[in-house]
Amino acid sequence: MKKIPDEIIECLKENQNFLILLHQKPDGDAIGSAIAMGKGLKQLNKSVDYYIEFPIEDKLLFFNEIKCFNQQLQENYDVILFMDCSTGEFAFSPEKMPKTKVKLVIDHHKSNAHYGDLNCIEITGATAEIVFRILRALDVTIDEEMADAIFTAISTDTGSFQFSNVTTDTHIIASELYKVKPSYAHLSKRLHSQKNMDQMKMTGAAIHSLEILDSMPIAFMVLDYDTITKFGGSINISDDVANVGQNTIGVDITALLKEVRPGEYRVSLRAKFPYDIHEIALKYGGGGHERAAGFNFTGDIELLKEDLMEVYKEQSEQYETV
Amino acid sequence: MKKIPDEIIECLKENQNFLILLHQKPDGDAIGSAIAMGKGLKQLNKSVDYYIEFPIEDKLLFFNEIKCFNQQLQENYDVILFMDCSTGEFAFSPEKMPKTKVKLVIDHHKSNAHYGDLNCIEITGATAEIVFRILRALDVTIDEEMADAIFTAISTDTGSFQFSNVTTDTHIIASELYKVKPSYAHLSKRLHSQKNMDQMKMTGAAIHSLEILDSMPIAFMVLDYDTITKFGGSINISDDVANVGQNTIGVDITALLKEVRPGEYRVSLRAKFPYDIHEIALKYGGGGHERAAGFNFTGDIELLKEDLMEVYKEQSEQYETV
Numbered sequence: 001m002k003k004i005p006d007e008i009i010e011c012l013k014e015n016q017n018f019l020i021l022l023h024q025k026p027d028g029d030a031i032g033s034a035i036a037m038g039k040g041l042k043q044l045n046k047s048v049d050y051y052i053e054f055p056i057e058d059k060l061l062f063f064n065e066i067k068c069f070n071q072q073l074q075e076n077y078d079v080i081l082f083m084d085c086s087t088g089e090f091a092f093s094p095e096k097m098p099k100t101k102v103k104l105v106i107d108h109h110k111s112n113a114h115y116g117d118l119n120c121i122e123i124t125g126a127t128a129e130i131v132f133r134i135l136r137a138l139d140v141t142i143d144e145e146m147a148d149a150i151f152t153a154i155s156t157d158t159g160s161f162q163f164s165n166v167t168t169d170t171h172i173i174a175s176e177l178y179k180v181k182p183s184y185a186h187l188s189k190r191l192h193s194q195k196n197m198d199q200m201k202m203t204g205a206a207i208h209s210l211e212i213l214d215s216m217p218i219a220f221m222v223l224d225y226d227t228i229t230k231f232g233g234s235i236n237i238s239d240d241v242a243n244v245g246q247n248t249i250g251v252d253i254t255a256l257l258k259e260v261r262p263g264e265y266r267v268s269l270r271a272k273f274p275y276d277i278h279e280i281a282l283k284y285g286g287g288g289h290e291r292a293a294g295f296n297f298t299g300d301i302e303l304l305k306e307d308l309m310e311v312y313k314e315q316s317e318q319y320e321t322v
Numbered sequence: 323m324k325k326i327p328d329e330i331i332e333c334l335k336e337n338q339n340f341l342i343l344l345h346q347k348p349d350g351d352a353i354g355s356a357i358a359m360g361k362g363l364k365q366l367n368k369s370v371d372y373y374i375e376f377p378i379e380d381k382l383l384f385f386n387e388i389k390c391f392n393q394q395l396q397e398n399y400d401v402i403l404f405m406d407c408s409t410g411e412f413a414f415s416p417e418k419m420p421k422t423k424v425k426l427v428i429d430h431h432k433s434n435a436h437y438g439d440l441n442c443i444e445i446t447g448a449t450a451e452i453v454f455r456i457l458r459a460l461d462v463t464i465d466e467e468m469a470d471a472i473f474t475a476i477s478t479d480t481g482s483f484q485f486s487n488v489t490t491d492t493h494i495i496a497s498e499l500y501k502v503k504p505s506y507a508h509l510s511k512r513l514h515s516q517k518n519m520d521q522m523k524m525t526g527a528a529i530h531s532l533e534i535l536d537s538m539p540i541a542f543m544v545l546d547y548d549t550i551t552k553f554g555g556s557i558n559i560s561d562d563v564a565n566v567g568q569n570t571i572g573v574d575i576t577a578l579l580k581e582v583r584p585g586e587y588r589v590s591l592r593a594k595f596p597y598d599i600h601e602i603a604l605k606y607g608g609g610g611h612e613r614a615a616g617f618n619f620t621g622d623i624e625l626l627k628e629d630l631m632e633v634y635k636e637q638s639e640q641y642e643t644v
Contacts (some may be wrong), residue, residue, distance in 0.1 A: 160482045161496070162510035170495035174483070178490040188484035194568045197534070200570050204529025207522055247515045248522050 001133055001169050008120045009137050011104060015078035017047045019100070023085040024053055028060060029192065030084040031116070031154030033106070033127045037083065039149075040131075040140040049073055057072040064145060068249070079104050084127040086116045090281065106130055128153030132173050147180035148187060155184075160192050196271040198231040199240065206256070210248070211232050213305055214261045216312050219245030220305060224226045225259040232258075233300040242268050253277060255308055256300045257297070265297040267304075274319055280311050323491050330442045331459050333426060334363065342372045343421070345407040346414045350382060350513065352406040354475025355428070355449045357387045359405065361471075362453075362633040364464040375414040381512050382474065386467060394629040396416055396599045401426050406449040408422035410437040410486055447485070449494040450475030454495050464597055468501035470509060477506075482514050521562065527553070528578070532570070535627055538634050541567030542627060547581040553579075564590050575599060575628055579623070587619040589626075596641055602633050 020038055022030040031052075038048045055261065073094060080100040085091045086109040105116030108169045122130055127151045135142060142150070154174065158166050161174070176228045177184070195203070196198045221244065223232075244255030244279045255272040267284070269277040269292070278289040286295020329430045341630070342360055358583060358641075360370045363609070372391045395587030402422040407413045408431040416640020430446045445451055450472045457464060463576040476496065480488050483496070499506070517525070527549045543566065545554075567576030576592040591599040591614070598612040619626065 089405055133404045159425070159510075160484055162482055162507060162514065164505045164507035166500070167504075168497045168500040171493045171500065175490045175493035175497065178488070178493065182489075183486045184488070185484060185486035188481075192484065194571050195569060196571045200532065200566070204526050204532070207526025208530060210522065210526070212519070243515070244522070247517060249516050312360070 001134075002108060002122070002162070003170060004120065004130070004133050008104070008106075008118060008134065011079065011102060011118055012041065012134065013044075013047070015102070017074065017076070017078045018076045019073065019077045019098060020048065021049045021080060021082050021085065021091045021093055022052055023090050026052055026056060026084075028057075028093070028156030029058050029108075029126045029128055029153040031056060031066075031187075032149040032151075033083045033131045035063055035149040036128060036131050036135065036142075036146045036153070037066060037081065037106070038068070039143070039146050040135045040138065043140050044138065049077075058196075059194070062190070063149065065149075073098055075099065078102065081106060081197055082116060083107065083131075084109075084304055084308075087113045088110050096177070106134070113287060123165075125165040125167060126157035128155045128157075129170060129173055132176070142177075142180050142272050144181050145178045148184075150179050151184050151187060155188060155191055160188065167290050195240075196282070202227065202231040203241060203244060207243045210245065212251070213309055216309055217250055217253045218312055220255040220257075220308070220310055221245055221255070222301070223258045223259065226260050226295075228258055228260065240271050246272065253308065253312060255304070263298055265301075267295050267297045269293045275312070275315055279310065280307060283289070283307075323458075323496060324444070326442065326452070326455050326459050330426070330440060330456065333401065333424060333440055334456065334460060335366075337368070337424070337538050339369045339396065339398070339400045340371070340395060341395065341399045341402045341420060341587050342370065342374075342412045343402060343404050343407065343413045343415055344374055346375055348374055348378060348406075348414070350449055350476040350478030351430075353378060353382050353385070353388075353587060354471040354473075354478075355405045356454045357385055357471040358450060358453050358457065358464075358468045358475070359403065359428070359464070360390070361387060361468050365462050366460065368382070371399075373414070373416055375486065379519075379521045385471065385511070387471075391435070395420055396493055397421065400424065402455075403428065405429070405453075407615075408433050409435045415477060443555065445487075447487040447489060448476045448479035450479075451492060451495055454498070464499075464502050466503050468504075469499045473499050474513060477510060477513055480620065484511065517562075524553040525563060525566060526548065527576075528566045532566065533629055534573070538631055538635055539571070539572055540630055541570055541573045542575045542579075542630070543567055543581045544587075544623070547584050551584065557604075564592050568592050573629065575634060577626070579619070585620055587623075588616065589619045590614075590616045597634070597637055601631065 018041055020034050022034055041048050056196045075098055077098055077100045079102045082091050084107055095305045105119045107121050109125045110123055112121045124130055132150050192227040205223055206221045211223045213220055242254055242256045245251055250277050252272045256268045257265040260266050271277045271291045277291050278290050281288050281293030281295045284295040289296055326620045340363055342356050344356055363370050368520055374391045374595045397420055399420055399422045401424045404427045405412055405428055425438040427441045427537055430449045431590050434443045454472050480512055527545055531543045563577055564578045567573055574594045574597050578590045579587040582588050592601045600612050600615050603610050603615030603617045606617040610616055
């Protein structure tokens with residue numbers, strides 16, 4: 001495993017009072033990194049506060065350490081730790097930001113703006129991989145809750161060791177976690193398989209509406225207003241449901257329409273390489289990236305379908321002639 | 323990583339002609355173990371034949387080495403290798419079994435009957451973990467196809483590193499595979515996420531029919547004859563679909579009814595610890611284990627529901643009073 005720069009380790013060793021901040025809508029990597037880091041620093045007799053946005057997803061609420069989140073903050077800290085957070089603006093922060101001697105950024109996002117006084121930025125599967133290596137360098141003993149936190153972070157940010165961000169180090173760290181606890185089977189099930197009844201029924205409704213446009217590799221799904229009001233509300237439902245289309249063999253482009261008010265749709269588009277659905281989202285006044293974009297839509301759904309088919313035809317011809 | 327016994331390594335080094343056999347209906351671990359082992363032996367200039375049952379699941383058909391399966395067999399081999407196969411009877415074998423000097427069994431099943439002249443049996447996540455360690459001991463260079471084969475085997479038999487059979491060694495081996503190839507993201511998607519349209523629609527139909535019995539943690543699903551004939555036929559559909567129930571938060575017992583002929587049902591039952599649905603399957607003339615059982619059923623579905631609720635009530639009271 002790669003070595004953590006000495007100045008980062010020195011900063012953590014030499015200081016006493018820490019505040020941990022995460023990005024807005026914290027995910028498994030953010031929460032897991034915060035807990036492992038926070039408990040590690042406490043083991044070294046440091047004082048640690050957390051300031052973290054709620055709600056936290058149900059599946060992450062099992063950590064005992066969460067009861068230490070968002071207690072009375074101090075006016076001054078030695079170090080404010082920005083974790084898993086690509087810019088300072090994206091951090092969830094107190095309205096009146098406490099003073100600090102050092103802003104330390106620990107993150108794995110390529111796009112990180114290096115906005116700290118000290119920056120520990122590496123392109124890893126999860127920020128928690130960096131945290132694990134920091135804890136090792138600090139000679140911290142990783143207890144079961146910290147192991148669960150690091151596992152949760154890695155497992156969620158790598159899609160259970162499936163995404164292209166997994167490296168040799170990811171698995172070496174996982175192998176070390178199995179020396180702390182012999183099984184992460186229950187935790188994995190909690191993180192990846194289980195859905196509540198509403199999420200399950202929403203997925204079913206999406207599959208039921210799944211339509212392939214004119215033999216093209218385009219999946220088109222509509223969740224109508226009735227379905228949304230009956231089963232909607234859960235935080236991460238749209239990603240899950242858009243995946244229904246993208247996980248169907250032969251599909252390269254997915255459009256998911258959610259009827260948020262009668263006749264008004266929120267459209268999520270997904271594309272696989274080399275297709276680019278960014279332009280069509282811009283045309284309808286939305287935004288996003290090449291492979292994931294969205295926009296609000298009122299109008300004739302049949303025309304939207306035709307637009308999508310047109311985009312596919314243009315782009316597929318372009319790639320055929322290369 | 324644990325050492326492979328010398329006698330196993332000697333047997334592979336000293337002999338020249340090998341036949342590889344697998345269990346019936348070979349899965350990812352069987353196919354992956356066979357390919358990695360077969361290609362490893364060929365690298366050492368051994369002669370290797372494979373005798374393997376078809377069909378092989380679509381998702382596994384991408385290996386080039388499959389074109390070497392089931393060619394003309396010899397009458398005599400030095401070694402017949404039984405891989406991932408808990409008993410000799412469970413092996414898919416030629417009608418007229420070739421003669422051999424040595425039967426060598428390589429397997430990870432607890433229930434293995436040690437039916438070989440030499441047995442290399444260890445309780446690992448996948449048989450391919452043992453194969454990896456054998457190949458290392460033989461100083462074989464693992465090429466990309468062999469790495470894909472071992473990854474496929476481990477990834478499928480551990481549910482993408484989620485099951486309780488994963489150990490420190492599983493992740494150490496995975497970390498080594500990332501030194502051969504930098505990403506297994508496409509392969510993981512192929513193995514775990516993608517469903518064909520029929521499988522997707524069948525899952526949707528199962529979710530649509532999903533019913534919770536009288537506020538108890540029992541999921542009841544019926545795939546009617548129309549749905550079965552429209553979308554049925556794929557090999558592994560029942561496990562996938564029964565998981566719809568078991569993956570719903572709050573569900574401990576799932577009954578999936580497939581109407582295989584009008585009015586005739588194949589019932590699959592699943593239970594989570596500590597529930598036992600074996601007895602009810604026996605009562606209806608079926609069989610299985612505590613947590614997974616099945617039977618054929620014609621009759622009043624409402625009575626079956628009542629029986630299931632009765633089983634739950636009895637068992638839950640029993641556990642409450644302990």
